[in-house]
Amino acid sequence: MKIYNTLSRKIEEFKPINPPNIGMYSCGPTVYDYQHIGHMRRYVGDDILVRVLKFNNFDVKHVMNITDVGHLTSDEDTGEDKMEKGAAQYKLSVWDLAKKFEKQFTDSMNVLNIVPPKKLIRATETIEDQIELIKILEEKGFTYTITDGVYFDTSKFKKYGAFGLSEIKEGARVEKNPEKKNPRDFALWKFSGETKRQMEWDSPWGKGFPGWHIECSAMSMKNLGPTFDIHTGGIDHIAIHHTNEIAQSEAASGKPFVKYWVHHAFLLVDGQKMSKSLGNFYTVDDIKKNGFDPLALRYLYLQTHYRQEMNFTWDSLKAAENAFEKLKNDIQNLEEPKVGCAEFEQKFLDAVNNDLNMPEALAVVWDLIRSDYPSSAKAESLKKFDEVLGLNLFEKTSTKAVIPDEILKLVEEREELRRKKRFHLADQMRNKIKKMGYDLHDIEDGKTEIEKI
Numbered sequence: 534m535k536i537y538n539t540l541s542r543k544i545e546e547f548k549p550i551n552p553p554n555i556g557m558y559s560c561g562p563t564v565y566d567y568q569h570i571g572h573m574r575r576y577v578g579d580d581i582l583v584r585v586l587k588f589n590n591f592d593v594k595h596v597m598n599i600t601d602v603g604h605l606t607s608d609e610d611t612g613e614d615k616m617e618k619g620a621a622q623y624k625l626s627v628w629d630l631a632k633k634f635e636k637q638f639t640d641s642m643n644v645l646n647i648v649p650p651k652k653l654i655r656a657t658e659t660i661e662d663q664i665e666l667i668k669i670l671e672e673k674g675f676t677y678t679i680t681d682g683v684y685f686d687t688s689k690f691k692k693y694g695a696f697g698l699s700e701i702k703e704g705a706r707v708e709k710n711p712e713k714k715n716p717r718d719f720a721l722w723k724f725s726g727e728t729k730r731q732m733e734w735d736s737p738w739g740k741g742f743p744g745w746h747i748e749c750s751a752m753s754m755k756n757l758g759p760t761f762d763i764h765t766g767g768i769d770h771i772a773i774h775h776t777n778e779i780a781q782s783e784a785a786s787g788k789p790f791v792k793y794w795v796h797h798a799f800l801l802v803d804g805q806k807m808s809k810s811l812g813n814f815y816t817v818d819d820i821k822k823n824g825f826d827p828l829a830l831r832y833l834y835l836q837t838h839y840r841q842e843m844n845f846t847w848d849s850l851k852a853a854e855n856a857f858e859k860l861k862n863d864i865q866n867l868e869e870p871k872v873g874c875a876e877f878e879q880k881f882l883d884a885v886n887n888d889l890n891m892p893e894a895l896a897v898v899w900d901l902i903r904s905d906y907p908s909s910a911k912a913e914s915l916k917k918f919d920e921v922l923g924l925n926l927f928e929k930t931s932t933k934a935v936i937p938d939e940i941l942k943l944v945e946e947r948e949e950l951r952r953k954k955r956f957h958l959a960d961q962m963r964n965k966i967k968k969m970g971y972d973l974h975d976i977e978d979g980k981t982e983i984e985k986i
């Protein structure tokens with residue numbers, strides 16, 4: 534199996550530290566707002582990696598964090614706290630905000646058929662571990678304290694800048710905190726100071742809260758040991774977050790931190806960055822509300838290689854859905870699975886093992902469907918492929934999954950009206966639903982079949 538390693542900037546042969554066991558850590562979401570389809574692209578990308586590892590008979594321990602601490606995001610110096618800001622925006626406590634969006638995240642993972650990580654850990658539940666790690670760094674002389682917090686002294690860590698990119702954003706960060714010895718230095722612990730905060734903890738250095746990077750080092754090393762196989766994130770994590778994670782982890786342990794760094798490219802919508810103000814900010818729920826099966830979105834994701842920027846449009850989703858539905862229909866017409874097609878199984882394995890080349894893997898799927906192999910052999914191989922694709926190809930299409938919640942609610946109301954024999958109102962409701970693009974057929978027991986027009 535080959536994978537691109539951001540450390541070497543090369544596609545490398547994957548050689549685990551302790552096969553068949555694999556330790557893998559993914560930087561999880563900050564739960565201050567809705568996770569959109571750009572975020573979810575990344576997590577589907579991680580899911581594919583996990584599934585491909587399993588396909589290769591590795592035993593994967595996948596750990597992910599939930600950033601529910603109001604850390605100062607990627608720009609510690611501005612003092613902006615996304616969690617506190619989100620709490621004010623949604624008129625919730627920071628704790629309830631975290632709960633709300635953690636649930637939205639795990640729900641989105643579920644409908645996209647993402648295998649849940651073996652461990653999903655909240656940053657707020659590991660504050661002690663983070664403090665312990667900062668203490669080690671302090672004992673080893675890697676920290677200094679200034680007015681607003683305890684900082685990591687990057688000049689003490691000779692190999693700072695593991696990816697060779699750390700300078701990129703440095704310019705933007707200069708002068709914002711003149712007390713820092715070096716603009717690249719970053720906060721390990723921030724003091725609450727005068728600010729009234731909903732989340733703060735006591736520490737040997739004073740009341741406050743951890744810096745962002747430290748949570749990932751503490752959680753990953755606690756669960757996977759000081760050196761582990763794979764760490765993933767978005768490409769925006771490379772220059773600062775992951776550079777700093779490496780510095781503080783290796784400074785503390787004296788050992789190499791991670792062997793393979795995997796980074797996912799971004800998703801654009803209609804060629805633009807997604808933002809609420811542009812009105813092009815979509816969640817998985819929006820995908821459902823527009824009548825699409827979330828797994829059609831998963832299919833669409835797989836059509837672009839994870840290191841390539843992807844452009845989402847509703848047309849591309851429609852095209853992906855058509856292909857996905859055709860694939861499922863073709864599969865439903867196959868005979869019972871028997872012995873698979875070795876030739877295509879090898880091709881599929883070659884594709885996924887070549888730096889997770891999913892577009893190629895999908896091409897193999899279609900080539901197999903069109904091939905002359907017996908139908909039962911196709912079925913057997915496709916069943917295996919679906920362990921990686923995660924598209925539930927052998928499940929019958931469930932109408933519930935593709936009908937928007939809004940329509941389902943109206944249909945229920947109409948069924949209720951019919952039960953009460955208020956047929957005139959029920960008919961009006963049927964017309965209303967028809968205008969929204971769905972035809973209803975009454976079947977036995979007062980139940981309804983819903984058909985998309």
Ligand code: AMP
Nearest residue numbers: 563571572575766767768769798799800
């Ligand atoms: P945010 O909370 O929006 O700052 O995003 C958290 C992380 O999700 C980012 O650091 C990225 O790694 C990832 N992410 C955000 N937006 C996108 C996007 N449009 N496409 C892919 N990944 C994204």
Ligand code: ZN
Nearest residue numbers: 560561749774
């Ligand atoms: Zn992280």
